[in-house]
Amino acid sequence: xxxxxxxxxxxxxxxxxxxxxxxxxxxxxxxxxxxxxxxxxxxxxxxxxxxxxxxxxxxxxxxxxxxxxxxxxxxxxxxxxxxxxxxxxxxxxxxxxxxxxxxxxxxxxxxxxxxxxxxxxxxxxxxxxxxxxxxxxxxxxxxxxxxxxxxxxxxxxxxxxxxxxxxxxxxxxxxxxxxxxxxxxxxxxxxxxxxxxxxxxxxxxxxxxxxxxxxxxxxxxxxxxxxxxxxxxxxxxxxxxxxxxxxxxxxxxxxxxxxxxxxxx
Amino acid sequence: xxxxxxxxxxxxxxxxxxxxxxxxxxxxxxxxxxxxxxxxxxxxxxxxxxxxxxxxxxxxxxxxxxxxxxxxxxxxxxxxxxxxxxxxxxxxxxxxxxxxxxxxxxxxxxxxxxxxxxxxxxxxxxxxxxxxxxxxxxxxxxxxxxxxxxxxxxxxxxxxxxxxxxxxxxxxxxxxxxxxxxxxxxxxxxxxxxxxxxxxxxxxxxxxxxxxxxxxxxxxxxxxxxxxxxxxxxxxxxxxxxxxxxxxxxxxxxxxxxxxxxxxx
Numbered sequence: 213x214x215x216x217x218x219x220x221x222x223x224x225x226x227x228x229x230x231x232x233x234x235x236x237x238x239x240x241x242x243x244x245x246x247x248x249x250x251x252x253x254x255x256x257x258x259x260x261x262x263x264x265x266x267x268x269x270x271x272x273x274x275x276x277x278x279x280x281x282x283x284x285x286x287x288x289x290x291x292x293x294x295x296x297x298x299x300x301x302x303x304x305x306x307x308x309x310x311x312x313x314x315x316x317x318x319x320x321x322x323x324x325x326x327x328x329x330x331x332x333x334x335x336x337x338x339x340x341x342x343x344x345x346x347x348x349x350x351x352x353x354x355x356x357x358x359x360x361x362x363x364x365x366x367x368x369x370x371x372x373x374x375x376x377x378x379x380x381x382x383x384x385x386x387x388x389x390x391x392x393x394x395x396x397x398x399x400x401x402x403x404x405x406x407x408x409x410x411x412x413x414x415x416x417x418x419x420x421x422x423x424x425x426x427x428x429x430x431x432x433x434x435x436x437x438x439x440x441x442x443x444x445x446x447x448x449x450x451x452x453x454x455x456x457x458x459x460x461x462x463x464x465x466x467x468x469x470x471x472x473x474x475x476x477x
Numbered sequence: 478x479x480x481x482x483x484x485x486x487x488x489x490x491x492x493x494x495x496x497x498x499x500x501x502x503x504x505x506x507x508x509x510x511x512x513x514x515x516x517x518x519x520x521x522x523x524x525x526x527x528x529x530x531x532x533x534x535x536x537x538x539x540x541x542x543x544x545x546x547x548x549x550x551x552x553x554x555x556x557x558x559x560x561x562x563x564x565x566x567x568x569x570x571x572x573x574x575x576x577x578x579x580x581x582x583x584x585x586x587x588x589x590x591x592x593x594x595x596x597x598x599x600x601x602x603x604x605x606x607x608x609x610x611x612x613x614x615x616x617x618x619x620x621x622x623x624x625x626x627x628x629x630x631x632x633x634x635x636x637x638x639x640x641x642x643x644x645x646x647x648x649x650x651x652x653x654x655x656x657x658x659x660x661x662x663x664x665x666x667x668x669x670x671x672x673x674x675x676x677x678x679x680x681x682x683x684x685x686x687x688x689x690x691x692x693x694x695x696x697x698x699x700x701x702x703x704x705x706x707x708x709x710x711x712x713x714x715x716x717x718x719x720x721x722x723x724x725x726x727x728x729x730x731x732x733x734x735x736x737x738x739x740x741x742x
Contacts, residue, residue: 252719341606349727351718375724382719416738450737453616454517455642458730462614465727466734472715473681 213279213289215267219299223290227262227312228300233366240315242368244380245301247274250311252378254281260311264290266297269308278309301370315368318384320359320396328356329422329475330468333404335390335439336430337364337460344375345461346428350383353468357384359425361393394442397425405471406435406443407463409456415447420471428464478544478554480532484564488555492527492577493565498631505580507633509645510566512539515576517643519546525576529555531562534573543574566635580633583649585624585661593621594687594740595733598669600655600704601695602629602725609640610726611693615648618733622649624690626658659707662690670736671700671708672728674721680712685736693729 216224229235230243241261244250250260251274263282265275270291279289297306325331332355337343343365346358360367367385376383388396397404403420406412406427427443429435440446449458449466458466481489494500495508506526509515515525516539528547530540535556544554562571590596597620602608608630611623625632632650641648653661662669668685671677671692692708694700705711714723714731723731 255719345724345727348720348722348724351720352714352716352723354717377720377722379718379720449617449734450741451617452619452737453644454520454647455613455616455644457613457642458617459610459613459640459726461724462610462727462730465723466731469714469731472717476715 213283213291216290216292216296219296224292224296224300227264227310230312231302231370233369236315236366236368241312242315242373243300243370244311244313244373245309245370246307247272247278247309249373249378250278250309253311253313253381254278256381258313258316258381259285260287260313262288262290262312264292264297264300264310266294266308267291268294272308275309318386320386320388320392323384323386325356325400325402325423328354329424330355330471331357331359331423331425332464332468333359333361333393333425333427334364334430335361335428335435337428338431340365340369340372341375342431342459342461343367344372344380346464347376347379347383349461349465349468351379353472355383355468357386359386359388359393361388361390390439403445404443405445405447405467406440407448407467408435408440408446409448411440412446412448415449415467415470418445418447420474422475424471424475426464426467426471428460431460478548478556481555481557481561484561489557489561489565492529492575495577496567496635498634501580501631501633506577507580507638508565508635509576509578509638510574510635511572512537512574514638514643515543515574518576518578518646519543521646523578523581523646524550525552525578527553527555527577529557529562529565529575531559531573532556533559537573540574583651585651585653585657588649588651590621590665590667590688593619594689595620595736596622596624596688596690597729597733598624598626598658598690598692599629599695600693600700601627602693603696605630605634605637606640607696607724607726608632609637609645611729612641612644612648614726614730614733616644618737620648620733622651624651624653624658626653626655655704668710669708670710670712670732671705672713672732673700673705673711674713676705677711677713680714680732680735683710683712685739687740689736689740691729691732691736693725696725
């Protein structure tokens with residue numbers, strides 16, 4: 213167990229650098245904040261390579277247990293100050309625990325679509341908070357995970373991990389491009405239901421069959437036409453307001469709960 | 478029309494201070510970013526008291542039109558640099574337009590529940606992004622607006638206005654406390670449907686009647702027991718995952734779309 217008190221400690225600096233996408237890519241690591249999320253990760257079989265905790269929280273039984281698991285697996289346990297945790301998390305009230313994990317992205321080839329009745333596909337999603345929220349909704353609805361197409365945001369960013377509330381550790385994430393996904397999709401069973409405004413049917417009038425792939429466009433522009441054309445169904449939510457728009461994670465959740473309801477019936 | 482080039486200009490400093498809750502409370506004003514949102518505000522009958530735009534965007538026809546409306550209503554139009562807009566919005570790519578508006582909160586006594594079939598009620602909601610997202614979903618589902626109870630966040634914060642995508646201007650916002658709301662609720666028709674995990678029925682098995690008040694607890698702890706007891710129905714979404722939780726704005730949206738579907742049928 214290391215006890216670190218210096219902000220300029222190279223281990224602390226390396227963890228802090230994981231806030232940066234380039235550094236995450238170079239190391240294949242990422243950071244997750246919070247005791248609950250780190251405990252859920254361990255329960256899902258992902259033990260942190262490094263576990264940092266606040267010295268004043270040392271006696272917490274769950275931290276003691278986590279620290280034991282990390283050391284037993286060959287990882288490093290680091291005790292430090294709240295001040296240094298604040299530097300790591302950039303939060304005013306930092307969590308007592310930060311874990312450093314290996315990124316576990318799945319390839320399309322390795323993805324077993326039969327493990328879930330519902331999957332989410334997103335095209336060039338920009339906001340990591342939206343991505344994390346979608347992963348959290350996947351967890352709640354039993355959806356297998358999120359397939360990220362094209363220029364989507366990084367699922368291992370601090371914001372995405374935070375918004376996923378631990379679901380990043382229990383759901384599958386695939387990063388690929390649109391043409392590769394569409395080729396893969398048609399090598400097996402699957403209904404591609406794209407969220408669209410034009411040429412779309414009311415989402416409740418469509419019959420969904422497992423596995424359903426719910427396909428969301430990005431925050432600004434929705435599904436590009438060539439992707440909309442590749443869908444088996446285009447579906448839309450009623451939009452009674454002036455804005456004709458919903459947050460993409462919200463729209464995705466309403467669709468997921470409709471698909472779930474039909475599949476469970 | 479003012480042309481301001483100095484960061485220390487008192488008008489700019491006063492607008493910038495609207496990022497701070499105390500200053501918003503003292504002045505009764507708030508800030509909204511973006512041409513589209515400011516234009517929607519005007520369409521909804523709320524003309525900015527001050528309109529700030531980037532000098533390089535001067536020739537945009539919609540900005541010219543907005544500026545004319547603001548001046549005709551006795552407001553102030555300010556032309557400035559992108560750099561100063563960056564200071565106002567704290568965004569790397571600032572919007573070309575910022576509007577300063579009067580806060581228009583409604584009291585319970587002035588609220589006409591018959592104007593919408595659905596209303597949202599939230600208890601001590603913490604995150605202004607969640608509140609803004611809920612307002613946006615209210616717009617899409619035709620819900621009248623959000624009644625904020627107890628220690629909820631400020632609907633006029635920059636984050637809430639941004640996430641609402643203009644819905645703050647088309648929806649009603651009421652700030653009150655739980656006992657006052659419950660007394661007011663029972664002075665007229667209304668079904669109070671609270672989101673809960675314990676003692677709750679599946680949200681799709683409940684019959685909703687207009688006006689339905691969808692009642693959400695806060696992000697950490699859900700509905701307090703005394704509020705749950707006051708509900709006509711407690712409803713829950715299926716939670717198949719480990720986390721047993723959803724983002725509150727996501728859960729609210731799934732409920733709103735179910736109520737909407739029943740009420741339209």
